[in-house]
Amino acid sequence: MSGPQEMPIATNGDVVLVRQKVRSVAAEIGLSLVDQTKIVTAASELARNVLVHAGGGRVEVEKVSTGLRPGLRLVFSDEGPGISDIAQAMTDGFTTGGGLGLGLSGSRRLVDEFDLVSAPGEGTRITVTKWSR
Amino acid sequence: MTVPADAARRRIVEIFISEEGPLLRRWSQISGAPIDELRDLHQALRTALAGDADLADVRGLLGELSRARARQGYTPSDTARVVFSLKEAVYEQVEADGQGDALRGFAWLSRLIDDLGLFTFETYSAAREKIIIDQAEQLLELSTPVVKLWEGIVAVPLVGTLDSARTQVVMEKLLQTLVDTGSEHAVIDITGVPAVDTEVAQHLLKTVVAARLMGAECVISGIRPQIAHTIVTLGIEFGDIVTKASLADALAYALSRSGVQLKGAATTRVAVRAERD
Ligand SMILES: Nc1ncnc2c1ncn2[C@@H]1O[C@H](COP(=O)(O)OP(=O)(O)OP(=O)(O)O)[C@@H](O)[C@H]1O
Ligand SMILES: [Mg+2]
Numbered sequence: 277m278s279g280p281q282e283m284p285i286a287t288n289g290d291v292v293l294v295r296q297k298v299r300s301v302a303a304e305i306g307l308s309l310v311d312q313t314k315i316v317t318a319a320s321e322l323a324r325n326v327l328v329h330a331g332g333g334r335v336e337v338e339k340v341s342t343g344l345r346p347g348l349r350l351v352f353s354d355e356g357p358g359i360s361d362i363a364q365a366m367t368d369g370f371t372t373g374g375g376l377g378l379g380l381s382g383s384r385r386l387v388d389e390f391d392l393v394s395a396p397g398e399g400t401r402i403t404v405t406k407w408s409r
Numbered sequence: 410m411t412v413p414a415d416a417a418r419r420r421i422v423e424i425f426i427s428e429e430g431p432l433l434r435r436w437s438q439i440s441g442a443p444i445d446e447l448r449d450l451h452q453a454l455r456t457a458l459a460g461d462a463d464l465a466d467v468r469g470l471l472g473e474l475s476r477a478r479a480r481q482g483y484t485p486s487d488t489a490r491v492v493f494s495l496k497e498a499v500y501e502q503v504e505a506d507g508q509g510d511a512l513r514g515f516a517w518l519s520r521l522i523d524d525l526g527l528f529t530f531e532t533y534s535a536a537r538e539k540i541i542i543d544q545a546e547q548l549l550e551l552s553t554p555v556v557k558l559w560e561g562i563v564a565v566p567l568v569g570t571l572d573s574a575r576t577q578v579v580m581e582k583l584l585q586t587l588v589d590t591g592s593e594h595a596v597i598d599i600t601g602v603p604a605v606d607t608e609v610a611q612h613l614l615k616t617v618v619a620a621r622l623m624g625a626e627c628v629i630s631g632i633r634p635q636i637a638h639t640i641v642t643l644g645i646e647f648g649d650i651v652t653k654a655s656l657a658d659a660l661a662y663a664l665s666r667s668g669v670q671l672k673g674a675a676t677t678r679v680a681v682r683a684e685r686d
Binding site: 295299309310312313314316317320321324368375376378379381382383385386 | 605635638639644
């Protein structure tokens with residue numbers, strides 16, 4: 277299994293590259309078309325949050341496996357302002373930036389595992405995993 | 410400027426003037442640039458060297474030259490060579506002269522040419538970059554056609570990754586086309602879009618609202634199963650926006666809304682009637 281691959285998230289162009297990378301790896305490990313689209317969309321949301329709310333950061337793209345099932349893990353991290361009220365940020369429709377406020381909560385529903393670590397002033401780290409079924 | 414340095418400069422200017430013909434020919438030969446192009450440059454340089462070494466005119470000419478070359482697809486080295494090759498051409502004359510003044514003057518001129526060469530290189534790069542950006546923008550425009558499907562019905566088939574820059578261009582163009590053609594129906598077809606996230610959805614929603622404000626109705630077509638799945642899971646609501654499975658369905662819908670009745674789906678017969686109320 278190849279190690280994680282890190283990609284920067286500093287511009288809108290980087291967000292597009294992240295989407296393309298995630299789609300190709302998702303197809304490689306044999307995710308269904310629906311699941312590919314879901315993980316690509318979640319990646320798009322989280323990458324843009326890094327760009328918009330934290331001013332930039334990075335993502336690690338990694339193929340993972342539990343015995344027979346291959347999966348795809350993405351770790352988004354930034355050194356931005358962090359999230360003070362995580363429960364609130366995870367609520368459908370909550371936004372501090374005039375968006376739809378569905379990026380975080382929607383991404384959680386799009387993936388199989390979702391882990392968010394953040395504190396004010398300490399940046400944000402979100403790990404998501406999608407397993408092939 | 411010290412007196413010997415002054416003499417050195419004067420000697421270089423003298424060479425520039427007395428050996429103009431051979432200098433230009435040799436310069437043209439080494440650089441591969443036509444003599445006519447170099448003559449203006451030579452003239453400006455001579456004036457600057459003889460006077461207060463104000464190189465504004467020279468830089469102006471070099472700027473034009475590098476921009477033109479960037480447009481014509483010359484390589485950066487070809488472009489910089491035009492400037493640097495002047496050194497070699499002058500040196501041959503200096504060598505023939507063989508005097509201390511001329512040699513000292515050449516050292517001075519050489520530094521000056523280095524600066525001008527770098528300047529040319531930078532202008533070339535900047536021009537090249539601008540050309541690339543312009544081309545990317547043109548491509549953006551070209552790749553987002555808004556087509557007229559019928560009198561009063563326009564459509565925009567979206568293809569490929571929708572980043573926010575592109576979505577914005579498309580949407581602005583669609584709204585503008587609605588105005589220009591006086592259309593009351595627009596079909597936004599997303600068959601070719603690989604993913605719809607909150608940003609794309611928001612642009613779509615805003616466009617529909619803006620179109621409504623202009624008195625036009627939008628139909629979104631081509632929502633494929635995996636996209637529908639994702640949109641629902643993400644939690645995006647399209648509200649009362651009409652969506653159709655295919656572009657054909659959307660056209661049929663828009664036609665019926667504008668009072669055109671299609672008879673027999675399998676045939677191409679089209680009957681038009683005016684709406685009664
Ligand atoms: N990486 C991050 N760093 C700091 N704050 C963040 C980060 N990601 C999300 N947030 C906060 O959480 C809120 C909710 O994020 P979410 O992605 O759900 O909505 P949004 O980005 O505002 O709108 P959109 O629906 O367009 O994504 C944001 O408004 C922002 O305040
Ligand atoms: Mg977001």
